[in-house]
Amino acid sequence: MVEFGKRLKERQIQEWKSYYINYKLMKKKVKQYTKQIQEGTLDLQYVLKEFSRILDNQIEKIVLFLLEQQGLLASRITKLNEQHAILLEHPDISEVCKLREAYRAVGQDLLKLLFFVEMNAIGLRKILKKFDKRFGYRFTDYYVTSRANHPYSQLQQVFKHVGIGAVVGALSHNLAGLEGQGGSYLSIYDHPASPFQDPVIDSIKAAVDRLTHSTNFLHFLGQHALIIQGELPSPAEDHVGDETYNFMSLLLNLANTFLYMVNTYIIVPTADTYSTSLGAAATVCGVVIGSMAVAQVFSSVYFSAWSNKSYFRPLVFSSVVLCLGNTLYAMAYDLNSISILLIGRLFCGLGSARAVNRRYISDCVPLKIRLQASAGFVSASALGMACGPALAGFLQTDFKVFNLTFDENTLPGWIMALAWLIYLVWLWISFKEPFRQTEENQVQQEASDGVVENESIENGLAQPLLLNAEDEQKDEDGDQECDVSEEASEESQRTASSIGSAYRLLTPSVKVQLLIYFMLKYAMEILLSESSVITTYYFSWSTRNVAIFLACLGLTVLPVNVIVGSYITNMFEDRQILLASEIMVCVGIILSFHVLTAYTVPQYVSSALITFIFAEVLEGVNLSLLSRVMSSRLAQGTYNGGLLSTEAGTLARVVADGTITLAGYLGESRLLNVTLIPSLVICIFSIIATLRTYNSLY
Template sequence: MVRFGKRLIADQVEEWSGYYINYKLMKKKVKQYAQSINGSPDDRRILFKEFSRMLDDQIEKIVMFILKQQGLFATRIDKLNEQRKALPQIYDPQQADRFREGYREIGSDLLKLLRFVNLNATGIRKIMKKFDKRFGYKFTDHYVTTRSNHPYSQIQQVFKHVGIGAVIGALSRNLVELQDNPGSFLSIYDQPSSVLKDPIIESIKKAVDKVTHTTSLIQFLGQNALILQEDPRTIEVDSTTDDDQDYHFISLLLNLANTFLYMVNTYIIVPTADEYALSLGAAATVCGIIIGSMAVAQIFSSVYFSAWSNKSYFQPLIFSSITLFFGNIMYALAYDANSIALLLIGRLLCGLGSARAVNRRYISDCVPRKQRMKASAGFVSASALGMAFGPALAGFLQLDFKIYNISINTNTMPGWVMAFSWLFYLILLSIFFKEPPRQIEYDDLPPQGDVEIGVSCSVVEEISVKEPLLGSLGRNSEENDEDEDYDDSEEAAEDSHKPATSIVSAYRLLTPSVKVQLLIYFMLKFAMEILLSSSSVISTFYFDWSTRTVALFLALLGLTVLPVNVMVGSYISNMFEERQILLVSEILLFFGILFSFNITSSYTVLQYVISALITFVSAEVLEGVNLSLLSQVMSSRLSRGTYNGGLLSTEAGTLARVAADVTITAIGYLGVSKLLNVTLIPSILICTCSVVATFLTYNSLY
């Protein structure tokens, strides 16, 4: 097991060794405090002040060194610029090469500084978490609150790169001018994305993104999917090719097609479920159970599909397609059989075919790291398009005829269309999908030397460096000193790399911050399901909307997903912290739900549409930011195995959908006139709880 104290020694630049956080000293201090503190209020105040002052000293040492290095970079760039100006203006390839190498050398040193920042930022986070866990105090909350918002904040200098952007800009601009095109007047300011593709600049940009958690649109969509990144206890296969390695693109497309079709299958019945229930002699509000039965089965299917994906991807996708084919056939035949039981069994069977755990796992394990964010964005986009396409398709299936006593009408067409869609998909899957080789787990290998590790599905050839903060162990005399003490911290040897083996063990790994994020995910899914599943009944009762109108309304709601993600991923997330966006989105969702209540004698279409739009858009923004934060605060032990973070979030969301659909059906027995207001009460109560919980853990979302 590789502990952070050892990694800190192994990964640091030797000549900078005196400027790194003294993690070993601070860890010893925490241990000493634990042995000497008597628990009195005065003792606690002294402890807080002493440890805060010690951490202040460490951060100031780090920050002063960062600023000094930035000054040295600026001096070196200025010196090279002066030398260039002193030369004749005639283009000389040899001189250009000399200066190009000079700027690249500065870039290489800048990369070392970014790794220095990253390593120290990790050390600061870990020592604060260790303090919190050892004493049960909210030291992190106290420290971040008092330091991060101060006008002379030094901790911000560590967690947000200051001045480095100017250095990167100077290097980029000068390297562009030294390209082999002397007659060109291209500038990074004219074409910033296409002018320069220098390897050292690209490496610097990646390092900066790592330090600052900068979120581009592609990254935002990928985080929305909660596709887990490389696990530090897995060993990469064919790491020589890494990001350029071949992967089966057609298989990836088929995996995304499964995601799209499943979302279509989920929402294609929403506009007609109430009519179908009435035609079988049930109440219109039974539509909640009809829609939610698929989610009930998904609670169980998520677990066995997650476990199955440890061994294969092809087999669970085949099983999923067959199950969904027969489930939709049963859903369609329920009309002629006049059986609500057959209809519900068909939907349950569809839920048992939910392979979203496999879809996520395939992207996480089998797509090269360089392409993984794009594939993750594709996953989110496929889900969003399926969500919009399903209701829209239902609106056009306005037919009514029979084939050999089998009814083909508005109620049964969604089942028949999806059954044949899954049959066609099954044929394509059988012909074109390629099962990738399995990844090799670290614990299954004999002991290796100094290695760093990643994730892939190729054949093992060599082990390469993938993550600076998970570096190889330095073999020195300090390895066996007091830093080897085993405690109950998150770095403890017996727990640091083993995946959770059950839902219970996974739950024990959840910190208060993670629990709050899962509560928020539950809340937003509950609110969205109440809105979508009751839309047909509500709009028919109040506005007498037709099936086609309901379908169009739901489709337009679904189509807001991609432009909203573009706005948040490209602009809003670059202007505000994720935790700020999270809190504002929750508050907007609260007001969207509040505005949905019918408190007057007349309930207008305008009020319903505006409130639905605010609720849906707020929930979509909240989902992306929530899952992004969840991926950052979740234990590394939940990055792989059957009971991983993706499964936990899926289960939380699925339980929310089930609860919402059961609520709709249960409240429906009070009468359709009470359905709107009464179903909104649990939504607004859960939303209020999540807002309060976010305030309580706000400073830990850093």
């Protein structure tokens, strides 16, 4: 376990070490101010002003050095450009090669400068988080509000690195010019990228995108998987997963994801008619659909824990349970039992292996293709969401075989049972269990950390925001870098050992992001799960019409992500898109209400599209922000960030489906408005919470 300050120091470029943010000094200042406030010798307003002054000085030191280095790089490029102009008039192959290497050398130095900026940006975010943790989450809001939007903001220089773009463009322009025989002047921002693009330019582009959080469709889609990376960049290439990766195994994981989403939504168009055929009310469809989510709340935890030891066995278990659950769901009609129907759906929820699918990508896929794999995970989910209802729309038949009924109600169960049986055979034949570190090595690694230290970590998680004077005395030595009570808990790379310890790592901004995730999943589940009942009551839609409507909603997912990921996120800040999307979801919910006038198809469809599309936009941006503000301790392990987001979303679905069934007791005429009221309240509350933590998302 290495404290953040030490890791920051280890990764510094040594010749520039005096220009980095003095994280150790800032940390000691925070401790000093904590002690003085406890003793009553300072008030909080003075601390805010004084710490701002110190931080301003640190940022100014960074920015001035940054500007100096930019000037040096620009000067070198100018001189190389003069040589380039001479070569255009008097070509010399050997001189061209030398010039190309000289440009590449500038590129390597530019990479060093980008790495320098990124390290300082991380240090600044870290110290702001530390100050907020000690003083009640006030400083970031104050500092960002007063500094970020000022016309002479130096903070923008660090986080937006104004001016580096010009150097990148000049370097890219000239390197591309040397590659082309006739002067092909391509820059890193041309699309598609030049097949002759210099590798150093690719590295620079990746560094620039990482700093500015610039995205493309693939990157934006991959963020939906919430596979959190380490908080500190490393100049070394990551080979994690090279030995454990197997393409067929990855494909089987994605197939599992696709089939599970089909399984989830294939029953939505017919759940109400199936319930009524068994003597229950149509609104019991909420319980039928939601029972799968209820079981998933628990299955996510044990599947996540199981994937610490194996991927093959939990996938086999998942397939068997899902095959059994769908069979029970289909047989419930001939058994005339609503209980069997619900048990079948519970079994389907117990077979949810999404935690395994996500963990496989995080732990076993090499970094160089992890983004594509993450995007594949999300795409498989989106396609499954669209294919499920569409498939249900085609299953409009009615016949019997050996006293077993096959109709629009039971066929979804039979089809999915067969699909999982085929998948199980494919899994058994083709899946390759990844190589894992031996338990003996793991035990030795854990032993080296020490049992006492582990206890200190867990105890430190429960410490109050303002630590007492006795605790502070333990770290008065200026050379002592490790603060067990705080640093070990907040900044260690050790994974969370329980749901409780994971929850204690959540800052207010992370909690707000999880609330937003809950809200959007709740709104989407209300819209989807009650669609069949609502459209039948108001518009007399058939099962096929409902299936087409739901499939069309699902098909909007990928196009929306293309637009948002490729364009919108590069034009606006994530927090701006987040707030705007929340407001639009709220507008969609308001437009959905049935008030006075007759309820029409255009009103329902347009409001549903607004709600669903902006909830999809909100999900991508929300998870993007969540991956950045969430503790790196939640990047891996059983209780990881992906599990927390999955639990929040699953809980939202459970509550939403329960709301539909409870509202059904008031009658179908009131179902729409009664279920929309909680959605509206939660949405408004999430908007208020976002506004309160808006500046902490900087």
